[in-house]
Amino acid sequence: MDGKGIYMDNHATTPLDPRVLEAMMPYLSSVFGNAASRSHGFGWEAEKAVEAGREQVARLINAKAKDIIFTSGATESDNLALKGVVEFYKDKGNHVITAGTEHKAVLDTCKALERKGIARVTYLPVDQYGRVDPDDVRRAITDQTVLVSIMHANNEIGTINPIAEIGKVTREKGVLFHTDATQGVGKLPIDVDAMSIDLLSMSAHKMYGPKGIGALYVRAKSPRVRLAPIIDGGGHERGFRSGTLNVPGIVGFGAACELCRIGMADEAQRVLGLRERLREKLFAQLDDIYLNGHPVHRLPGNLNVSFAYVEGESLLMGLNGSTHPIVVGETPPIAVSSGSACTSATLEPSYVLKALGVGDELAHTSIRFGLGRFNTQEEVDYVAARVVHEVQRLRDLSPLYEMAKEGIDLKSVEWQRE
Amino acid sequence: MAYSDKVIDHYSNPRNVGSFAKDDPDVGTGIVGAPECGDVMKLQLKISEEGIVQDARFKTFGCGSAIASSSYVTELVKGKTVDEVMKIKNSEIVQELSLPPVKIHCSVLAEDGIKAAIADWKKRREPAPAVAAAGKR
Numbered sequence: 001m002d003g004k005g006i007y008m009d010n011h012a013t014t015p016l017d018p019r020v021l022e023a024m025m026p027y028l029s030s031v032f033g034n035a036a037s038r039s040h041g042f043g044w045e046a047e048k049a050v051e052a053g054r055e056q057v058a059r060l061i062n063a064k065a066k067d068i069i070f071t072s073g074a075t076e077s078d079n080l081a082l083k084g085v086v087e088f089y090k091d092k093g094n095h096v097i098t099a100g101t102e103h104k105a106v107l108d109t110c111k112a113l114e115r116k117g118i119a120r121v122t123y124l125p126v127d128q129y130g131r132v133d134p135d136d137v138r139r140a141i142t143d144q145t146v147l148v149s150i151m152h153a154n155n156e157i158g159t160i161n162p163i164a165e166i167g168k169v170t171r172e173k174g175v176l177f178h179t180d181a182t183q184g185v186g187k188l189p190i191d192v193d194a195m196s197i198d199l200l201s202m203s204a205h206k207m208y209g210p211k212g213i214g215a216l217y218v219r220a221k222s223p224r225v226r227l228a229p230i231i232d233g234g235g236h237e238r239g240f241r242s243g244t245l246n247v248p249g250i251v252g253f254g255a256a257c258e259l260c261r262i263g264m265a266d267e268a269q270r271v272l273g274l275r276e277r278l279r280e281k282l283f284a285q286l287d288d289i290y291l292n293g294h295p296v297h298r299l300p301g302n303l304n305v306s307f308a309y310v311e312g313e314s315l316l317m318g319l320n321g322s323t324h325p326i327v328v329g330e331t332p333p334i335a336v337s338s339g340s341a342c343t344s345a346t347l348e349p350s351y352v353l354k355a356l357g358v359g360d361e362l363a364h365t366s367i368r369f370g371l372g373r374f375n376t377q378e379e380v381d382y383v384a385a386r387v388v389h390e391v392q393r394l395r396d397l398s399p400l401y402e403m404a405k406e407g408i409d410l411k412s413v414e415w416q417r418e
Numbered sequence: 419m420a421y422s423d424k425v426i427d428h429y430s431n432p433r434n435v436g437s438f439a440k441d442d443p444d445v446g447t448g449i450v451g452a453p454e455c456g457d458v459m460k461l462q463l464k465i466s467e468e469g470i471v472q473d474a475r476f477k478t479f480g481c482g483s484a485i486a487s488s489s490y491v492t493e494l495v496k497g498k499t500v501d502e503v504m505k506i507k508n509s510e511i512v513q514e515l516s517l518p519p520v521k522i523h524c525s526v527l528a529e530d531g532i533k534a535a536i537a538d539w540k541k542r543r544e545p546a547p548a549v550a551a552a553g554k555r
Binding site: 311314349399410416 | 421432435437449450451452453454456459477479480481482484530534
């Protein structure tokens with residue numbers, strides 16, 4: 001616990017692991033060469049570091065190093081995968097299949113492709129836990145389908161999709177399969193061969209690496225995936241993504257992948273233990289709270305809970321310390337996030353929760369806890385106690401809680417909508 | 419999101435939280451908003467025979483700005499006549515709490531809440547129609 005409080009928002013980003021920073025330092029100072037400079041030692045040294053990083057990234061997902069294309073992050077990777085495939089295979093077809101719970105980097109890219117009239121997109125539904133049914137994928141594939149894009153683990157609710165089963169369907173049907181694995185890479189085993197993945201997006205800053213660097217895995221063999229680039233220039237990264245390589249970023253990304261690969265089993269177990277401890281404490285002490293997402297098929301560090309009758313932003317405000325303007329250290333603020341409308345730019349509650357069939361009234365009360373490598377049991381115990389305290393305080397302020405306790409069915413009330 | 423000091427103050431130390439008995443003839447109750455919209459305010463005013471607001475209570479489900487808006491209006495209405503209360507504009511709340519544009523709807527809801535409470539109070543003071551009372555079981 002430091003002065004800024006407790007960080008439990010590890011789906012948004014993760015802190016840089018000090019070991020990653022250490023690996024990066026020389027490339028932020030003395031080793032400054034351009035990896036594309038072929039004529040001197042400065043370039044050679046940078047290139048060597050890039051290729052070592054590429055190997056480390058590839059190994060984490062059981063890919064070949066040359067199939068890793070470095071990008072600025074997962075949003076760019078998603079854009080390149082979707083726009084690149086649709087553009088390159090336009091003579092073969094124009095149909096894309098995705099799901100309603102995807103990250104905006106996929107959904108907004110699909111919307112852009114539709115708006116331009118370049119692609120037709122099917123948005124598959126998900127079950128009550130947020131999972132895509134592989135049979136739905138099978139049924140949606142037509143002779144016009146060029147790409148299926150289904151995320152590995154969801155960023156809000158942590159639900160893990162049956163990626164290997166979906167990969168089996170797409171491989172059988174001869175359709176390319178892209179997965180946005182930003183949240184799952186480094187946390188859970190991912191194998192592009194065993195899961196029949198053709199394209200995979202990932203980002204370093206979600207796995208204790210630096211911001212501004214990510215990758216798109218592009219399968220080169222069986223099948224060979226082709227892409228039209230979205231950034232043209234010097235023909236870097238096999239022509240898929242031009243631009244001088246971010247050498248320190250790549251070195252950090254590689255180091256982060258290596259740390260995740262070596263420590264994955266232990267870390268997943270430990271983080272899962274913390275998550276379950278938090279879940280048990282909250283559910284033991286509070287009534288009318290609901291788990292969003294899958295009870296088992298979910299990221300070890302993800303806990304998404306709706307605290308009925310307490311609006312999410314007001315709870316965030318309490319957890320951020322506004323009711324405790326006391327000495328930081330005694331009651332440090334807690335960083336988490338919410339699916340409430342008030343915390344989004346659009347003033348709409350979470351579309352992911354909506355896709356699960358969670359009502360807007362409960363979506364407004366949802367809080368996402370994202371546990372990670374640097375969280376401790378002491379922090380979990382403190383967070384649980386603070387959340388219980390704040391929820392109880394806000395329920396004392398809540399007319400809905402009062403009505404519910406009086407036995408009024410809130411759904412039968414005629415509300416005065418604005 | 420940065421909150422103004424006054425929003426934080428009302429959120430941390432809300433004034434006049436609670437409920438009056440709804441069937442008290444001197445109490446007007448206004449419940450506005452909807453759970454699926456993320457905001458519900460219950461504002462109650464205790465009004466004297468002379469039409470002066472003697473006391474107020476609120477409970478709010480909503481963001482910090484919604485809680486602060488309702489807390490502030492419970493202070494604002496006390497001692498005012500019904501006519502004066504009806505003239506309160508949401509802009510006063512916006513100004514007092516320095517609400518950003520995205521939170522203006524919270525102040526609108528608070529204004530609606532007061533008006534609904536007054537309307538309820540006025541309705542209660544009308545003599546109950548004999549038929550409706552008799553038909554009630």
